Amino acid sequence: MTSPLESLDEGSARLKEISSEVEQLQARIEAALARFDYSAAAQFAMRLSIEEAVMNGFRHGNRQDASKFVEVRWSISAEAATFHVIDEGEGFDPESVPDPTLDENIEIPSGRGLMLIRAYMTEASYHGTGNHLEMTFRKRAQQ
Amino acid sequence: MREVAKRMAHENSRIRVTDINGVMRVEFVDRDILDEASIRRISTELIQRIEAAANPHVLICFRGVEHLSSAALGTLITVNSLAKKRGGQLRLSDIKPTILEVFVITKLNKLFHISDTAEQALEGFGKG
Numbered sequence A: 001m002t003s004p005l006e007s008l009d010e011g012s013a014r015l016k017e018i019s020s021e022v023e024q025l026q027a028r029i030e031a032a033l034a035r036f037d038y039s040a041a042a043q044f045a046m047r048l049s050i051e052e053a054v055m056n057g058f059r060h061g062n063r064q065d066a067s068k069f070v071e072v073r074w075s076i077s078a079e080a081a082t083f084h085v086i087d088e089g090e091g092f093d094p095e096s097v098p099d100p101t102l103d104e105n106i107e108i109p110s111g112r113g114l115m116l117i118r119a120y121m122t123e124a125s126y127h128g129t130g131n132h133l134e135m136t137f138r139k140r141a142q143q
Numbered sequence B: 001m002r003e004v005a006k007r008m009a010h011e012n013s014r015i016r017v018t019d020i021n022g023v024m025r026v027e028f029v030d031r032d033i034l035d036e037a038s039i040r041r042i043s044t045e046l047i048q049r050i051e052a053a054a055n056p057h058v059l060i061c062f063r064g065v066e067h068l069s070s071a072a073l074g075t076l077i078t079v080n081s082l083a084k085k086r087g088g089q090l091r092l093s094d095i096k097p098t099i100l101e102v103f104v105i106t107k108l109n110k111l112f113h114i115s116d117t118a119e120q121a122l123e124g125f126g127k128g
Helices: A019-035 A040-061 A113-120 B036-051 B070-085 B097-105 B118-124
Strands: A009-015 A070-076 A080-086 A123-127 A132-138 B005-008 B015-020 B023-028 B057-061 B089-093 B113-115
Touching (some): A009 A019, A019 A040, A040 A070, A040 A080, A040 A113, A113 A123, A113 A132, A113 B097, B023 B036, B057 B118, B070 B089, B113 B118
Parallel strands (some): B057 B089
Antiparallel strands (some): B015 B023
16 A cells, blocks of 8 residues: 555565465565665565565475465665565574575575575564564665 | 587476587576476476486576576575586576676575576586
8 A cells, every 4th residue: 555645655465375476465566666766676685585585484484384374564665665574483593594605504405595685685683483574675775 | 509409398397408419408487486386396307307317417597587586596506416416517607697696695606607608608518
């Protein structure tokens, strides 16, 4: 929903692990980002981060339980875009994720999603037990 | 470059595979390699093809690819390990700068042989 002044685009979606639902959400957010003049590089960064966060929610949070949802809430302005990604899992300790860039981990096929989110977003932090990720992209900081 | 191409089509496949002088050149049907189900399908098909080959030389060409997730990176790591284990090699080419940055952030640019173009990658196999 866009406010009457069109200074903010806010919304939320409850997703099942169905690619068309995620794709629809990405298209919705991409349109809002374009309206607020985020660069192609910024849109790439956020699309990737949302994808990684939602997939982590389905895979690690909800443990691919088809009855569970991942909720995404967003708030996009001309200055910043904030996303909350909340799964129905028990959470985790983000500090316990091994560094995938170390020589001993470089050939392990998983564990890079969180690293990409931290690299591409201006801020990323977990709330509560770790099932709620809040991430923000600030235009001035990164464009 | 002399190219003897043999197209091998799998039903509903998300990749196109062409044999070029003994190198398995792989291209993607989709511009976004994000969807987990598609990535699983791509992974299964690549693994089957590599396991069926002796000394598999595999070139994955990213021409036209706009987005890539960490799950896709995981598939590349698996394919790389398998190709090496079977006495072959994986090379990557035609990666857009935005996607190349994903490889740099994860330091996977050090693990993979990355060439600017498919032709350069083929030369790297000694089959250009």
